[in-house]
Amino acid sequence: MFEGLKTLPADAILGLIAEYKRDTRVNKIDLGVGVYRTAAGETPVLDVVKKAEQRLVDTQDSKAYIGTAGEPGFNAAMQTLAFAGHGDADRLVSIQTPGGSGSLRVAAGLLLRANEDTRVWVSDPTWANHVPLLGGAGLTLQPYPYYDTQQHIIRIDEMLETLRTASPGDVVLLHACCHNPSGLDPSEEQWRAISEVIVERELVPFVDMAYQGFAHGLDEDAFVIRHLADKVPTMLVSASCSKNFGLYRDRVGTLSVLCPDSKTRDVVASQLSNIVRTIYSVPPDHGAAVVSTILNDDKLTAQWHVELAEMRDRLRGMRVLLNDALGKVAPDHDFSHLVRATGMFCFLGVSEDQVNRLKKDYGIYIVGSSRINVAGITPDNVDYLAESIAAVL
Template structure:
């Protein structure tokens, strides 16, 4: 049986982690894997999550299944977090999934059932796992222009022109905030024409919202999704709690549907649950229950927002500090865009050979396309890191 198989290509980011772990140099820096790290380099459990887990431990009486949709209180909380308190929930459906990736796959399978001939349009570039997830569900993909590597800006007009090539009924995958891998985002003013184009050409929005709260704040990061919801008749959103609740290994996300009316979204929701039944039958409970406890308790919710905001502001300060250090070391404005980007990632805009030199000569680890994790930076290393980058240019 297995003799017919060939080895799968190694995951570039996970392979990078192995190289980093095996590097004996005490000065090595890990800017690869996308997890939030504090100033000590640790990915800690948030205080509100720890307290919610304690309450859960004391109150939980059973480990029986919670149902295919998962924790209903969690689902309701996620809808409010994404769409706001005043959203028309009668047209919406949410189900708990195994992380943001599970939400993406669930929604991809659902859309493949609904529109098997549709093409899904992806930004150039996009998260490395988007295309494999969509293709595994049987969907075709194409790309639209997005990032200008020379300026570090979004090519907003080129993006609109590219999407005009999409056929009626095609699907457009959009990063709701904190674009991965570039960190370059549309302004809310630029989102308006995108929404209008989707409506005009009858294109279907598929939003990946993996980093709400990591960019400009919880409300501002949700603004593009809410703008779309105010204009388009229907859409889907994949959201994740991995980053903003720091529950990575517990795998908690939500697949969200917004339909034209209550009846259509009820039918679509039943198909989404049928999909999860085949994929993994029942979702895990622990972290979703903890998140639900946080969202239902005013004190814990306030504590969580305060801690999340401190994480966001730290990343902004690191962006500014790194950009300033690079300006000093390079005596140019070449890297100033880093301070303007948002979220966990940006691309330095250097070659793969230069990335290899950073790893080999300085023990600085980042993805080959020069994507680096802002949260992996340390305040006391910015100047040395900037010197190393400039030395390989």
């Protein structure tokens, strides 16, 4: 039965992780894998998550199935976190999904049911899994210019120009914050300009928010969602709790859909329920129950804000450290985009050959595009990292 199938190439990042593990050099550095890490190189369970989990162990009295849409208390809290009251509540539906990826997949199903020819504009470049995930589901994808690899800035004029050529009903996938892979987000002024084109051309914004709280703050990072929700009849928002709650493997996220009116909202809610039933039937509960416990308790929410700020500040701090260290050892090169970017990722801006030399000669592991995860930088390894980069420039 499977004779016709071929072995597929291993995922580039998984291959890199395996190579890193095999490397015996003590000063090796992993800047590839996409998870947050402390200065000790760990991806710990947040203290607030431990507390919420303990509370669940003590009080949860059933593991019976939840509904296709998940837990209402979780969905309401997540909707508030993203929209903060923007967009009419009676036009909005939010469902619990298995992570941001599950949310994107359900959204793709909905868009295809609405119109099997739906075209989705995606940034060039975008998260490596956007294209296989959304394209694999059957959507037609089209790139819009986003990142200038020479100047390390957003190609805002070309982006707007391209979106002006889109047809009414086309979907535009936007990263709410911490653009993956470039780390560069539009300013509020640029978001306003993008929103104007979306409204003018009657496009449907689809905002992917996988890093809320990792750039500037929970409210600042949701700016484009709240701004658009007051302007457009229809929009989709995929949110993930993998990074900001550190719940990667528990698979927690939401899909929110803003509809033109409450009647359409009810239709969309029934369609979402049916799509979920035909893919994974019901969402996983544990991680969402943890998030719900935190967000529906003022004290736990306050503790989460503190732990989230610690992660954000560490990422920011490592960007500054690396830029400063490079300024000393490679003064002729401009790495200021490292500090203009936010969140975990940005491009280092070196060639594939230089990426390979960093791996081979210095034990520094970076994906081929030169996207780095700044969470792999520590005060202890930053000088070695900067010197190694300078040596291959």
